[in-house]
Amino acid sequence: MLSEILNKKPLKAADDKVYEWLRAQIDPVILDIKKPFKYAFTYINRKMDRSLSVEQIYENVDCPVDDEGNRLTIQVRNLSKIFGKFPETAIPLLEKGMTKDEILKTTGMTVGLYGVDFDVREGEIFVLMGLSGSGKSTLERCLNRLHEPTTGEVNIEGLNLTKLSNQNLRAIRRKKMSMVFQNFGLLPHRNVLNNVAYGLEVQGIPESERLEAAQKAIDMVGLSGYEKSKPSSLSGGMKQRVGLARGLANDPGILFMDEAFSALDPLIRSDMQDELLKIQAKLSKTIVFVTHDLDEALKIGDRIALMNDGKVVQIGTAEDILQRPADDYVSRFVEDVDRSKVLTAGVFMKRPRELVKSNQGPRTVLKLMEGSNWNVAFAVDKAGKFQGIVETDDALRAVRDNLPLASIIDGDVPTVGIDTPMSEVIQHLVTTHYSIPVLDDENYLVGVVRPSSAVDVMNVGGNNNE
Amino acid sequence: MSEVGVWAERGVDFVSDNLDWFLTGLDNLLDWALSGLGGFLSGLPPALFIMMAFVVSLLITKRAMLSVLVGFAFYIIYWMGYWPSAMITLNMTLIATLLAVLIGIPLGIAAAKSDRINPYIKVVLDFMQTMPAFVYLIPAVVFFGLGLVPGVIATVIFALPPAARFTNLGIRQVAEEMDEVAESFGSNASQKLTMVQLPIAMPTIMGGVNQTIMLSLSMVVIAALIGGGGLGEDIVRSLSRVDVGMGVEAGLAIVLIAMILDRLTQSAKSED
Known part of the structure; x- marks a missing residue:
């Protein structure tokens, strides 16, 4: 009572x-x-923390550059990871050509990775893709030495991580890289703000400064207003936004994302992918993204490394992997792709060559078109926004009648977005005699799909029926 | 007597002959702590104590209803006439628990951090927990004579294992992903422990502390056999006189203290 x-x-x-x-x-x-x-x-x-500062560690180290002038943020050379009691003893066996299963049977040790080589360019999203057990998560954990590689090198901006002392490794982890986890990895006793500030707190940054930086990261992922909430009161998508904010808060050059969106339901996952791409457009981090979902890999990856049995079987762009699978495994893998989602204008578009500016004179344009043998040119304004197309006949008429170029630009033409399925693009292709312009959300011309691409689509689509 | 007993006797003799400085120091320290807190508790007017108990309970549990009942429970003890004994028992329980936690939690951390020492600590803890409680009283008397101090020492030994065990368990149960979070952001060992592992393990550790308090309280009664005093002494006396009324009253007072401490520790949650 x-x-x-x-x-x-x-x-x-x-x-x-x-x-x-x-x-x-x-x-x-x-x-x-x-x-x-x-x-x-x-x-x-x-x-x-008796570690050196990052500047001291990098004093005599230069970041390697590839032939095209891209800085190579991560270089992996001949990396192997064996799980077991005496990992080094399995390496000679692998060199003799024994398979994973044979080694497990004779020595009881598991081969996680063997002979992995690849480079990640600065500012790209590099996807590690494979089924469970293919070694993709192990590989990612070798990149920041959460797993100690058995042999081989991991170079971060030219510095061999595998040789670093623990103290110096900590300094690199604090400043150069951060990680986003599959199950979010949020600290349940801390609110959102303090979770995001964790990486900065570890560095010993004063409270006011770190909370300010954390607030910025929270605003960036669109979680403003939830600073004081505990993780347990957030939905899955929001939790991973916190995880992403925490990864961005210490402003690392490299972001490791381990199946970051795999635990989310499909709609939220798609939202988060868009969010990541939006943030990436602003920050251009070097991102190594692990996933088992090919659709996801094709959507967000600049380049994709397909893994099988602890080895990388193919590295390439989405189009490379779909159109030129390196071996049977890859072609079987891409068979199951939801083609309507993957065969999009974005994958098949080419860089537009036939570009004219809408403020150019008709005479210049005509000369350009006749000189290059174009029937049609795509007109964009100064900023690159799409205006319409110009046909040779119209350009001729404009020169004859002394009309401004703007009057002959045909703005009423079919255009498509990056995500438009190719089936729809082909319908446009058969009704016109020119390539189809591909525009992004803000009407910038990002590419064109040429009639010849229709043949490629059929080639890739053809694998389905085999 | 077999060899085992002979060795045990020799061991006890050795300690009391050679580690006198240590035993005296420990004796003095505990005596100081016990008389300090004891003086404070028995010096407070019961009414003031009950009010303080209410406020402390409200701060810890944030539940008014529970806090009123806590105050009421102390009032019943006062009304039955066991206030001075209850304060002595509370004094011993709090000091013993504090010591058990101060030793037990680091022991648990060590066990969680090292797979090599874990089995040894486990054996010691098994020994401490299952050896009949009366057995500790014998060396305690040899080392410290009669009184409160040997009672507290025996209590600490008996009540320490849950604090260590639950700390070990709590830290080992922290998901591997959380360890990876700490590592991947460059935490050092102490940051990983204090900022990630201990806070996440805190509910489990508090469960262990709760068990430690309950065990201390039950041991404090047994310690009355060597002059521990308090409610235990009342119970021992009622047993020798076959005084049912006094036995039930003193027993009830212990039950009430146990329930109060249990509720307070169970609802204590770690706050940021």
């Missing part, structure tokens, strides 16, 4: 007020008591 009385609403409200008043009296005292402990703790931590 007593509990009934005490749980009545007005009493409950009064109760909360009493509680809050008491807390207000006592909290500052508790904070004062905690303060010296906090200082002592920070001091001890600083003493424990």
